[in-house]
Amino acid sequence: MNRTFFFTLSLSIAIAFTFTGNTATAETITVYKSPTCGCCNGWVDYLRDEGFTVETIETDVLTEIKADHGLTDGRLMSCHTALVDGYVVEGHVPVNDIRRLIEEKPDIVGITAPGMPQMSPGMNSLIPKEYDVLSFNKDGEVKVFSRY
Numbered sequence: 450m451n452r453t454f455f456f457t458l459s460l461s462i463a464i465a466f467t468f469t470g471n472t473a474t475a476e477t478i479t480v481y482k483s484p485t486c487g488c489c490n491g492w493v494d495y496l497r498d499e500g501f502t503v504e505t506i507e508t509d510v511l512t513e514i515k516a517d518h519g520l521t522d523g524r525l526m527s528c529h530t531a532l533v534d535g536y537v538v539e540g541h542v543p544v545n546d547i548r549r550l551i552e553e554k555p556d557i558v559g560i561t562a563p564g565m566p567q568m569s570p571g572m573n574s575l576i577p578k579e580y581d582v583l584s585f586n587k588d589g590e591v592k593v594f595s596r597y
Contacts, residue, residue: 476551477502478538481514482529489529492541492571499544515539519558525585528565536560541569543577546595557586560594568597 478496482489484507496503508514515521515530518537527540534551537559550560561583562569568578577597584594 476500476533476547477504478531478533478547479504479506480529480531481506481508481511483507483509483511486528488541488565488571490571492529495570495575496544501544501547519587520561520585522585522589522591525561525563525583525591527561527563540564541566541571541577542582543570543595543597546582549595555584557584560584 478501480489480493480496480503482493482505493503493505511528511530512526515526515537518530518532520526520530520537520539525539529540531538531542533547534554536550536557538547538550539559539561541562542560546560562580563583565572566577566580568574568576569580570577580597581593582595582597583591585591
């Protein structure tokens with residue numbers, strides 16, 4: 450084979466990586482939130498700043514949306530519910546946990562930062578501190594996903 454062939458092949462591969470690299474980084478996440486919740490807006494802004502494409506849907510029936518997606522244990526609930534790649538992401542979950550969820554694809558319904566942790570993204574800290582992110586499955590089993 451000649452140098453022209455290898456040059457053309459190398460150039461084609463470089464172009465392919467350039468175009469696929471840009472589209473693979475923007476994961477789309479849908480966030481259901483109350484129209485009046487300021488911390489939910491803060492979390493949405495945080496997601497966008499971290500490279501996510503965010504679709505927000507403002508609603509007053511969050512409990513129904515949570516239940517429709519398999520989150521029925523009130524102890525796991527927070528102020529907003531997001532859907533990404535077939536998973537539920539409840540509350541002020543840090544992006545590194547969302548990315549880990551998408552990458553590892555565990556057999557769970559989703560992950561949650563129950564309540565409104567004060568030192569969480571969207572609340573009072575971009576760097577998560579002093580709370581746990583939990584995973585939950587369809588059988589109601591809850592485990593620690595990350596500890597901060």
